[in-house]
Amino acid sequence: MPLVSTRSLSATRRLLKGGASTFLLTSSVLMVHGVQAEEISIACGSGDAADYCPVLARQWAEQTGHQVNVISTPNATTEKLSLYQQLLSSQSSDVDVLMIDIVWPGLLDDHLVDLGDYLPEDATDGFFPALVDNNTIDGRLVAMPWYTDAGLLYYRKDLLEKYGHEVPETWQQLTEVAREIQAAERAAGNNDFWGYIFQGRAYEGLTCNALEWVASHGGGTLVDAEGEVTIDNPKAIAALELAASWIGDISPEGTLNHTEEETRGVFQSGNALFLRNWPYVWSLAQSEGSSVRGKVGMATLPHGPDGESRSTLGGWNFAVSRYSEHPELAADLVAYMTAKPQQKAHAIVMGMNPTIESLYQDEEVLASNPSMRGLYETLANGVPRPASVTGDAYARVSNAFFNRTHQVLSGDIDAASAVRQLDSELKRLGRRGW
CATH class of the missing domain: 3.40.190.10 (Periplasmic binding protein-like II)
Structure with missing residues (x-):
């Protein structure tokens, strides 16, 4: 043998x-x-x-x-x-x-x-x-x-039906629906209920989320296939501004320290309408003992006003x-x-x-x-992170991206200043060779 x-x-x-x-x-x-x-x-x-x-x-x-x-x-x-x-x-x-x-x-x-x-x-x-x-x-x-894997939108299908809404197609629609249903659920007695949960800690998971926001607004993929830095543009700024507006509104302040499992926990306990996470959540949300078993739907992520849904691979x-x-x-x-x-x-x-x-x-x-x-379709149209083109520098590229994004979410810097500074940082890295 x-x-x-x-x-x-x-x-x-x-x-x-x-x-x-x-x-x-x-x-x-x-x-x-x-x-x-x-x-x-x-x-x-x-x-x-x-x-x-x-x-x-x-x-x-x-x-x-x-x-x-x-x-x-x-x-x-x-x-x-x-x-x-x-x-x-x-x-x-x-x-x-x-x-x-x-x-x-x-x-x-x-x-x-x-x-x-x-x-x-x-x-x-x-x-x-x-x-x-x-x-x-x-x-x-x-x-x-x-x-x-690819990023997905999980939603409470029972609550969307209860309040007469469809699955949002744009980030702005998600924002408005989340705000409305969050207010209604809190008025009904669930003061721990939130409209949208995502991974906001300063780590690789935030790079994945932020790349989805920017790419789905038509703002590019941070660094393109030719190695050119593309982040400093109005659509990228708009994407980060919208995300920053969620904190304290439809997303808890704790989002700034949330990774995948913290967000799954909030959603699976019945305290969130929408969740961005990976496909592994589906089977756990439907498992015996789950508070949301039979109440969850799964869809592609929303997009910006002139973009299309993009999920990080x-x-x-x-x-x-x-x-x-x-x-x-x-x-x-x-x-x-x-x-x-x-x-x-x-x-x-x-x-x-x-x-x-x-x-x-x-x-x-x-x-x-x-x-x-x-x-x-989500996987076929997924967005690779710019790891292959940046090679040895990718860890520093991602670190710079998620740290600047975290500063925007925290209110420490405005989105326009963040992408301008990020553009300079990444171009310096690129000049060293990737």
């Missing part, structure tokens, strides 16, 4: 000279049923019940006769990235396959193989083009998309380390993990959103999670 071992990250880290740490695993050559079996390692998620990566790795090992060491990593993306950077900067061959966030390909590409050298030419056929483009750096395919991918001693075998594992049958199983068993377009018409997938029927 092929061997599959599962290790926590803490069990594989060792202190190196100078205090750096990395993954340290043993390497061996096994004989399985007379076949020479190599040993490779894959860094998956956090190893909890929601992590389907070890299941698929085990299946691949059983089918190929090779050994796979499955390494669980921290749940926090910043900690995961830090450990990957330590591993790759030391040019360690201890981990062959890495699960990477959608905004990391441009940051890590120097350390990743071109999967195009190992996979067939049609390997990316059928995947969402935006995700393939996101993972292609200077013509090199450095990662394969595994599952994806999220999700995870698989890449192969340049320092792997078995890159061809590692690429084969990546191809298996991201292939249609495995993505279908991931969608059915775990409710995750596939990166292969045809699965959104698959009846078994839709039967397991009807919400996916309405996700296709």
Whole structure:
């Protein structure tokens, strides 16, 4: 039988000279049923019940006769990235396959193989083009998309019906409807009720929200595909001004410190009309014991007066380390993990959103999670963050964006001044090279 071992990250880290740490695993050559079996390692998620990566790795090992060491990593993306950077900067061959966030390909590409050298030419056929483009750096395919996310609008369909409103199509309509129903619900006795909840803490989640506001107003995507900074324009200013007007009106002051789970908690407790969040919320909102079970609808995000709905793309991918001693075998594992049958199983068993377009018409997938029927257009038109084009500078680009946006939401600076200052900051970063 092929061997599959599962290790926590803490069990594989060792202190190196100078205090750096990395993954340290043993390497061996096994004989399985007379076949020479190599040993490779894959860094998956956090190893909890929601992590389907070890299941698929085990299946691949059983089918190929090779050994796979499955390494669980921290749940926090910043900690995961830090450990990957330590591993790759030391040019360690201890981990062959890495699960990477959608905004990391441009940051890590120097350390990743071109999967195009190992996979067939049609390997990316059928995947969402935006995700393939996101993972292609200077013509090199450095990662394969595994599952994806996009920002969505959740709403209380019972309350919209009660007060005679449709799902808002524009941000201004959302503002007006939220204000009206919030006032009515408070008058009825729920003083904790809010019209709109979103992620407003100064972190990557605010970058996602703000990018949606700006892009859906027709204000661009912060940095365009050619690397030109585009943020200083009237439509971007209007988008940020509108968002700032929500704080203390239809959104609580606590929004300034809210991440995904805080906002889900408010909405799922029955204390919000509208919520911006990721697709994972759907199944939790409909679960047994949820205060809003059977009362929730899901729609594309609103847009500005002359724009169209735009949702920031999220999700995870698989890449192969340049320092792997078995890159061809590692690429084969990546191809298996991201292939249609495995993505279908991931969608059915775990409710995750596939990166292969045809699965959104698959009846078994839709039967397991009807919400996916309405996700296709949102995902197909999703907005990638400018991570690929800005490369190593993306973390600083995003940091500057969410910090300036947070200042606008907090009332510390006006939107026009914020985008002017942000424009200067980003252009300085760009001159250093991205």
